[in-house]
Amino acid sequence: QQPVQSPQAVILREGEDAVINCSSSKALYSVHWYRQKHGEAPVFLMILLKGGEQKGHDKISASFNEKKQQSSLYLTASQLSYSGTYFCGTFYAGGTSYGKLTFGQGTILTVHP
Amino acid sequence: NAGVTQTPKFQVLKTGQSMTLQCAQDMNHEYMSWYRQDPGMGLRLIHYSVGAGITDQGEVPNGYNVSRSTTEDFPLRLLSAAPSQTSVYFCASSYVVDGNTEAFFGQGTRLTVV
Numbered sequence: 001q002q003p004v005q006s007p008q009a010v011i012l013r014e015g016e017d018a019v020i021n022c023s024s025s026k027a028l029y030s031v032h033w034y035r036q037k038h039g040e041a042p043v044f045l046m047i048l049l050k051g052g053e054q055k056g057h058d059k060i061s062a063s064f065n066e067k068k069q070q071s072s073l074y075l076t077a078s079q080l081s082y083s084g085t086y087f088c089g090t091f092y093a094g095g096t097s098y099g100k101l102t103f104g105q106g107t108i109l110t111v112h113p
Numbered sequence: 114n115a116g117v118t119q120t121p122k123f124q125v126l127k128t129g130q131s132m133t134l135q136c137a138q139d140m141n142h143e144y145m146s147w148y149r150q151d152p153g154m155g156l157r158l159i160h161y162s163v164g165a166g167i168t169d170q171g172e173v174p175n176g177y178n179v180s181r182s183t184t185e186d187f188p189l190r191l192l193s194a195a196p197s198q199t200s201v202y203f204c205a206s207s208y209v210v211d212g213n214t215e216a217f218f219g220q221g222t223r224l225t226v227v
Contacts, residue, residue, distance in 0.1 A: 002155060002172070030212040041203060041218035042156070049213065087156060091212030100171065101146065101205075101216060105155035 001026065003090045005104035012078045012111045020073040020107045022088030031064050031071040032089035032101065035082075042087060045073075075109070083111045115139050119204050119219035126194040126226045134189040134222050136204030142217075144207045145187040149173065149200040150221075156203065162187055194226045 003024040010018050022031060030049045034042040046057050048064035048071060059076045075082055085106045092100065120135045138145065146161035148171075158171030162181040176198060178190040187206075191198060204219040 002157070005155075008153075032212075032216065034216075041220050044215035044217075047213065047215065089156075089216070100158060100161060100169075101144075101207075101212070102158055102172065103148070103156035105153060 002102055003088055003104040005086075005088055005107050007107060008105070009108040010110070012109070014080060014111060014113055015077050016111075018075045018078060018109060020075075020086050020088075020109070022071045022073070022090070022104055024069045024090055024092075026069070026092050028064075028066065028069050028071075028090050028092060030091045031062075032091075033062055033071075033073050034087045034089060034103075036085045036087065036106075038084070078109075078111045080111050080113065083109055085109070117204055117206055117217050117219035119202075119222050121222060122220065124222060124224050126191075126224065128194060128196060128226060130194050131190070131192050132194065134191075134202055134204075134224070136187045136189065136219060137185050138187075138206040138217070139185065140206065140208070140217070141184060142206035142208050143184070144209065144216075145181065146171070146205050146216075147177070147179065147187070147189045148203045148205065149198075150203060151200050159189065159202075191224075194224075196226045198224065199226045200224060 033045040036042040050066045064071045089103045117138045147159040148156040160179040162168045202222045205216040207216045208214045
């Protein structure tokens with residue numbers, strides 16, 4: 001079962017902020033975030049483990065709320081290079097889901113000058 | 114270091130034909146997986162493997178077979194191609210299966226079934 005991302009698309013001007021959300025109906029062990037440029041492979045951004053941690057990567061950061069089974073990706077002071085499709089990937093906790101990295105449907109982010 | 118290599122990059126098949134999409138990694142990764150990407154559907158897991166000799170089904174396994182005889186290779190077989198299998202296919206690998214390590218993706222194979 002895929003995690004659910006929202007919104008499906010975001011349009012920004014340079015310097016504006018955005019938040020992309022990822023939620024799951026199943027207990028999560030970890031959440032991955034990836035960015036894909038058009039015609040290219042997805043590229044890793046960061047991993048968050050259960051425990052409610054928040055991580056940062058330049059002006060891109062993320063949080064993981066284990067109780068709500070949700071993660072959010074924060075993009076601040078957006079740059080043109082941030083444009084692309086963002087995917088959250090989830091590893092579920094134990095049981096028959098061991099080893100499955102399952103992705104959401106993606107959020108298309110477009111940054112204009 | 115080549116990383117994850119997929120071949121071919123592009124392929125056109127006729128309905129009913131069979132073919133194998135190749136995926137090889139040179140990073141000694143335990144975990145390998147296949148995804149298909151369709152507009153609005155994100156990356157959907159087809160099959161995955163947690164080590165040589167071990168494979169399991171993902172979300173959309175029908176019409177696809179896999180095997181993992183070596184750590185390095187994880188081919189995806191389409192036994193009888195259908196137009197519904199037109200998609201971009203990505204192979205991915207990661208060092209361990211515990212969810213703590215990043216996945217590396219190949220450059221993708223764009224498959225069209227006519």
